[in-house]
Amino acid sequence: MATNKNALIRYKVLDNCFRNPGRRYFIDDLIAECENILLEIDPESNGISRRQLFEDIAFMESKEGWSIDLARHRFGKKVYYRYADMSFYINNMPLNEVEINQLKAAVGILSQFKGMPQFEWVNELVPKLQQGMAIDEMPTTIMEFDSNQYLKGIEHLGQLYNAIFYKKVLAISYQPFENDIPFEVRLHPYFLKQYNSRWFLFGYNPEKKKHDWNLAIDRIVSVEETKGAYQKNNKIDWQEYFEDIIGVTKPDNAEPEQVVLHFKGRTGKYMETKPLHGSQKSKWIDENTLKISLHVIINYELERLILSYADMVAVIAPLRLADTVKSRLEMAIKQY
Known part of the structure; x- marks a missing residue:
């Protein structure tokens, strides 16, 4: 012991x-x-x-x-x-001043989750903690998370979370942007992932026989639990799954590649402090150009991220990614 x-x-x-x-x-x-x-x-x-x-x-x-x-x-x-x-x-024993301040900070952080569907318990827990610690007055908010409780579909988040936790099969009415009417997907839910302020649900789709089928939560129309045996996830380690990608899209059979980008001036300094990915390696090749290397799978989110930096970034490798970004920029110019 x-x-x-x-x-x-x-x-x-x-x-x-x-x-x-x-x-x-x-x-x-x-x-x-x-x-x-x-x-x-x-x-x-x-x-x-x-x-x-x-x-x-x-x-x-x-x-x-x-x-x-x-x-x-x-x-x-x-x-x-x-x-x-x-x-x-x-x-x-009563809490000392240091402990009270630490707990006040913890309660303040918990309060940030109020209103989120999967954190209904916070609405009950925070007042109890305040009462139990004899906290008469909470300090003004000094930290805020980047969350949007008004996001469309957020009302489904709690039900989806519970379905994963309690291993329930779901019948989901889903309507992609390109569809005029919704269709039903039967899903064994495994994982929830947030990216770029949107939530995505991953799970097993028995019709497609895919264990990493993903649905954007803001396109979910309705969710119902269904009877039937839940198929446990014994194929995917979700932490490993997202290691090689930016975002949530992982093309079938795709492998990580070396992506080289050149960022200009101040944007380069910014990229040093906020890496695009865990694999990022940075090196200044002159006083105005930062070279960044990433080892990632090329996907839609990576393309969109590069495009968001407009003229402050150049794709050096691979060539097909450079061509894709160039083509999209040329189409963008035609809009003006």
Whole structure:
């Protein structure tokens, strides 16, 4: 058993002994109580030495511990130990100022999720935390996440989250932008992914026999749970799945390639501080040009991202990506 876990067990045992008014606990009694519990939990435990017990008491009395007020009462030639205030116990200690400020910050962060469908519990939890910590006044917001609770389809997010958690098969009415009417997709949901302020649902589509079928949540019309056996995901590690791409689109059988981009001037400095991808390697080739190398799968989102930098970026490799970006820019010029 880990030493720190043993220590926590001993502190709890000592706390119970110190606040027991019905018995006098001398040093040997405290050692016996600790050893009984430790051996019950771990038969191979070495117990506790007298020296360790005194160190535990010293820690509990220190500011690093719980600053306990421990009385030492003489009984004949021996001393027994008991809390000076018998209503005290370590789990009932008031929070110090540092702990209160840390919890205030945590509550403030949690409050950012209010209104999000999958975080309904926050609406109930935050007031309870405020009351439990006696926080009369919350500080003004000093941090905000980039989220849009008015995003179309966001009302489905909680149901989709629960369907993944509880392994439910879904019948989803879905209407892509190019379709005039919705169609139904039966999906075994596995994963939710946010990209560029939009949410996407990934799962197994039995009709297409694809385990990474994805649907944009803002194009979902309705969601219903259906009966039937849920097929667990045993094929895809989602963390690995997204390692080689920017965004959510992963073309079938595509492999990562070396993508080389040149960024100009101030934009280059910006790209150093906000990498496009985890594989990014950067090098200034002159005072005005930053060379960036990425090892990624080329997809729609990568193209759109490059286009968003307009004349401040040039695609050096691969050539077909450069041609695609050039073609799109030429079509854009024709709009004016």
